[in-house]
Amino acid sequence: MEYEICLEPSGICFMANENQNIVEAAKAHDVAIKHGCASGSCGDCKGTILSGESEQGPFMPLLLTPAERAAGMGILCKLYPRSPMRLRAEVISGNIWNSHIVSLNKLAWNVLELTLKPENAYPYRTGQYARMAVPEHQDQWRSYSMATPPQDHGELVFHIREIPGGLFSQWLFKKAQCGDSITLGPPQGDFALHPEQNRPMLCIAAGTGLAPIEAIIQESILQGQNRPVHLFYGAKKQADFYHLDQLQQWAQQYPQITVTPTISDMEDTHWTGARRLLPSVAARGHWQNHEVYLCGSPGMIEAAIDLLLSHGVSHAHIHFDAFAPNG
Ligand SMILES: Cc1cc2nc3c(=O)[nH]c(=O)nc-3n(C[C@H](O)[C@H](O)[C@H](O)COP(=O)(O)OP(=O)(O)OC[C@H]3O[C@@H](n4cnc5c(N)ncnc54)[C@H](O)[C@@H]3O)c2cc1C
Ligand code: FES
Known part of the structure; x- marks a missing residue:
């Protein structure tokens, strides 16, 4: 079965198959709902179900607070439609940043420090991550966390583990050179220092x-x-x-x-x-x-x-x- 899914406030509508999660169905229609892991682990695809029936697949505990659950929020990369639906969901801008590799340093046998310099300012909050397009496979994106607070010189530092058979990390470990270009999506994520000064x-x-x-x-x-x-x-x-x-x-x-x-x-x-x-x-x-x-x-x-x-x-x-x- 296919159902019409409409997003607010963007007003974008698309069709989703009952076996497709909402993020995946949107992507198939070139609509980029904000997401990170696409596997129910990061919470970046939270949205609110305004109307319609759905089935919520499993996701990491604590991604939704009791208040968010009570407000009808769901994890859209694990949400499957069972009727036409209206959802409040963040659609990300098509903004991309071109960057180049400033340095590649081996930190451990299977970890590289990657330093990138975006061509334009890349304003992020400490604890956030960037999505990077895999060079040679620009439709594939991978998520990596910035390893320092924002720096005056604008460089971004990442610690990247080599994954056997991994599309991005194998390119980085085997082929990447200083000066190579890497495309970045907007900074994402809510992981951040909380200001309760008195709590250890x-x-x-x-x-x-x-x-x-x-x-x-x-x-x-x-x-x-x-x-x-x-x-x-x-x-x-x-x-x-x-x-x-x-x-x-x-x-x-x-x-x-x-x-x-x-x-x-x-x-x-x-x-x-x-x-x-x-x-x-x-x-x-x-x-x-x-x-x-x-x-x-x-x-x-x-x-x-x-x-x-x-x-x-x-x-x-x-x-x-x-x-x-x-x-
Ligand atoms: C929000 C977020 C932030 C992240 N930040 C970092 C970071 O700072 N540094 C970092 O090293 N990684 C980070 N990751 C993990 C990284 O994005 C993934 O490991 C990514 O899939 C690696 O891409 P790849 O192209 O090398 O491997 P892929 O081509 O994606 O994967 C190849 C195979 O390996 C498996 N695989 C991939 N990653 C893992 C893993 N971590 N554990 C077990 N199996 C895996 C896949 O399922 C697949 O079968 C982050 C992930 C998220 C969601
Ligand atoms: S994108 Fe990470 S939980 Fe949905």
């Missing part, structure tokens, strides 16, 4: 999930905040870590910052530090009064949310950015 921060980052967490910690330093920050940084094995020196330097320079690196490889006998990310978090503190920032795989984030809720942290104080595979 618990940050949990796994792998390149460190990127927006580093940006948020830097932002709190730049704002002159001296509330305690405890960063747990997880990797599978020692060789996967990057920026450990920089994090240790922050911890020495700013006494309010504590860094606990953890590895999950139980067979590495050379590692004398903590093991296993979430059990280390559970063992090391009482987190009820903390503002929590999580970034890593959707699985890690779901497990961390369960853990934190069971430790009495309230929904309102848990913020996360899930690095889901594209689509």
